[in-house]
Amino acid sequence: MSAVEERLHPSPGPPGKDSVRRAKPVAADDGVILQVRGLRKVYEVEDEKVVALGKISLQIKKGEICCILGTSGSGKSTLLNIMAGLEKPTRGHVIIAGREVTAMSEKELAVFRRQNIGFIFQSYNLMPQDTALENVAMPLVFKGVSKKEREARAKKMLARVGLKGRMKHRPSQMSGGQQQRVGIARAFISQPPVVFADEPTGNLDSHTTTEVMEMIVRMARRYHETLIIVTHDGDIARYADRIVRLVDGAIVSDTENVSVVPREEPETDAQPAQAPSKRKKPLADSKQGQKQTKG
Numbered sequence: 001m002s003a004v005e006e007r008l009h010p011s012p013g014p015p016g017k018d019s020v021r022r023a024k025p026v027a028a029d030d031g032v033i034l035q036v037r038g039l040r041k042v043y044e045v046e047d048e049k050v051v052a053l054g055k056i057s058l059q060i061k062k063g064e065i066c067c068i069l070g071t072s073g074s075g076k077s078t079l080l081n082i083m084a085g086l087e088k089p090t091r092g093h094v095i096i097a098g099r100e101v102t103a104m105s106e107k108e109l110a111v112f113r114r115q116n117i118g119f120i121f122q123s124y125n126l127m128p129q130d131t132a133l134e135n136v137a138m139p140l141v142f143k144g145v146s147k148k149e150r151e152a153r154a155k156k157m158l159a160r161v162g163l164k165g166r167m168k169h170r171p172s173q174m175s176g177g178q179q180q181r182v183g184i185a186r187a188f189i190s191q192p193p194v195v196f197a198d199e200p201t202g203n204l205d206s207h208t209t210t211e212v213m214e215m216i217v218r219m220a221r222r223y224h225e226t227l228i229i230v231t232h233d234g235d236i237a238r239y240a241d242r243i244v245r246l247v248d249g250a251i252v253s254d255t256e257n258v259s260v261v262p263r264e265e266p267e268t269d270a271q272p273a274q275a276p277s278k279r280k281k282p283l284a285d286s287k288q289g290q291k292q293t294k295g
């Protein structure tokens with residue numbers, strides 16, 4: 001664990017302008033889909049403070065694939081959970097699609113998440129008693145889509161992730177890689193403005209990791225989704241358009257990257273997500289070959 005840990009003492013701290021300034025929402029059409037401003041998270045454990053996030057500010061553009069890279073304990077999950085409205089910050093603001101997530105009540109958040117956010121989890125988080133088809137169709141229930149339409153769209157998504165023959169399987173009847181593909185189909189089915197992935201390949205072997213990452217990124221490209229992936233694995237960062245490095249709850253670098261799945265690559269319905277792409281089309285002012293120690 002490498003988080004910044006502070007002894008509790010009565011320090012007033014710096015004149016925190018972030019604590020008094022209100023967030024000014026940014027219109028969704030100026031290209032920014034997600035804004036993080038002066039985010040701080042302090043956990044209190046007995047008489048100790050754990051500063052999980054120092055003061056994080058970040059803007060993420062529509063359609064961007066952003067990797068938040070850091071060793072274990074650097075604050076990645078805390079940041080992702082706060083951005084997704086699953087946890088409250090100690091201070092600061094998160095704005096998604098022009099709406100301030102950090103100002104919402106639990107009830108508002110539940111609705112907002114269903115309408116605007118897709119999740120891909122390390123441990124898949126599928127409903128164990130439901131079939132692959134039912135799991136994938138689930139997000140459409142909250143969007144008022146009819147049962148027939150839900151089924152048709154879920155079937156299409158499952159075929160797209162290569163699981164045409166596993167529609168009726170339950171999670172326990174599938175491999176880890178297959179379960180994660182179900183998770184991917186579920187995250188993208190309602191085409192939410194933002195998809196978050198927390199160590200999506202953390203439980204998979206290296207071959208399956210490549211397959212799953214290809215699939216996630218190609219899905220994001222297909223639907224022009226904004227994708228935020230947090231990971232300790234430098235290899236996963238190769239898929240991102242942008243790499244934000246986190247050390248002890250602070251951003252230490254923020255660089256453009258040439259993704260192994262380029263932005264411009266067109267994709268047709270007939271072409272399932274597969275084999276790693278060797279095509280490279282450098283972006284202006286971009287850097288390549290990003291590496292990070294594993295944690």
Ligand SMILES: Nc1ncnc2c1ncn2[C@@H]1O[C@H](COP(=O)(O)OP(=O)(O)O)[C@@H](O)[C@H]1O
Nearest residue numbers: 001003043050052071072073074075076077078
């Ligand atoms: N609920 C919690 N209570 C106390 N400390 C926590 C809690 N959640 C996370 N932390 C601490 O915050 C730091 C960042 O954790 P986390 O965001 O889970 O890191 P990462 O996902 O990068 O491994 C760690 O030091 C961790 O121990």
Ligand SMILES: [Mg+2]
Nearest residue numbers: 076077078199
């Ligand atoms: Mg984590």
